[in-house]
Amino acid sequence: MTDQIAALTALIQARAGSAPVELGLILGSGLGHLAASVEGVAIPYAELDGFPHVGVSGHNPNLVIGTLEGRRVAVFGAREHYYENGNPSAMRLPLAVLKALGATALIATNAAGSLRADILPGDLMLLNDHINFSGLNPLIGERTDARFVPMTMAHDPELRSGLRAAAKACGVTLPEGVYTWYSGPSFETPAEIRAIKILGGDAVGMSTVPEVILARFLGLRVAAISTITNMAAGLSDEQISHEHTKAMAPLGAAKLEQVLRQFLRHGL
Numbered sequence: 001m002t003d004q005i006a007a008l009t010a011l012i013q014a015r016a017g018s019a020p021v022e023l024g025l026i027l028g029s030g031l032g033h034l035a036a037s038v039e040g041v042a043i044p045y046a047e048l049d050g051f052p053h054v055g056v057s058g059h060n061p062n063l064v065i066g067t068l069e070g071r072r073v074a075v076f077g078a079r080e081h082y083y084e085n086g087n088p089s090a091m092r093l094p095l096a097v098l099k100a101l102g103a104t105a106l107i108a109t110n111a112a113g114s115l116r117a118d119i120l121p122g123d124l125m126l127l128n129d130h131i132n133f134s135g136l137n138p139l140i141g142e143r144t145d146a147r148f149v150p151m152t153m154a155h156d157p158e159l160r161s162g163l164r165a166a167a168k169a170c171g172v173t174l175p176e177g178v179y180t181w182y183s184g185p186s187f188e189t190p191a192e193i194r195a196i197k198i199l200g201g202d203a204v205g206m207s208t209v210p211e212v213i214l215a216r217f218l219g220l221r222v223a224a225i226s227t228i229t230n231m232a233a234g235l236s237d238e239q240i241s242h243e244h245t246k247a248m249a250p251l252g253a254a255k256l257e258q259v260l261r262q263f264l265r266h267g268l
């Protein structure tokens with residue numbers, strides 16, 4: 001553990017108590033209100049030296065440590081996206097701190113566009129794999145052999161089956177599919193969406209893949225869920241925009257909260 005990770009961990013534990021965190025949760029666009037459900041202590045990223053300065057509207061840059069459904073969780077109310085500063089490893093320090101706080105698992109959430117006719121705006125999609133369409137990697141520059149992270153089972157089968165069971169228990173449909181990371185911040189062209197479809201992508205978004213790679217690098221089990229806010233470019237007449245993403249995310253957020261609460265009660 002580096003001095004910076006140790007210092008941040010000590011600061012967070014001094015404020016929020018030192019009981020080990022079980023699970024980390026990263027909240028995507030329009031999903032920030034989930035952090036308000038956690039009984040605990042909110043620490044602004046600005047007070048955590050080295051945490052990202054997130055400037056995307058619809059994100060709430062606090063780390064909330066507390067209890068949700070009786071489980072000790074750490075909720076990241078915002079992530080830094082690659083498109084903000086060109087840094088694919090911006091979430092490395094926060095995730096290393098999550099690990100140092102005791103967590104063994106991470107659930108990442110995001111807003112995404114769907115490429116599948118059976119997955120519509122307002123629906124959720126559980127990631128069963130991903131395609132890195134960006135050519136970037138958060139581990140570039142890492143010098144140790146730990147950088148050669150196996151990604152065959154990157155999206156943890158046990159967490160996924162726990163999330164599927166939780167969704168079933170709540171009556172929420174939770175299709176699985178492949179998420180494709182597009183760097184953004186511009187949205188994709190219809191031709192890019194056709195290319196992603198040919199490659200096997202079911203949804204597209206501008207986040208999550210770096211965090212999945214970093215989580216595996218750090219030895220955290222990881223699963224991710226998309227809230228579908230729109231059909232991907234060229235697949236409907238709808239105008240794709242960030243405003244639209246923020247307006248639509250709450251549709252899926254209510255289902256997501258139900259599934260996550262059920263998962264924490266019975267699935268983790």
Ligand code: HPA
Binds near residue numbers: 111182187233240245
């Ligand atoms: N593309 C990329 N990112 C997104 C989309 C999309 O269609 N919708 C929400 N986030």
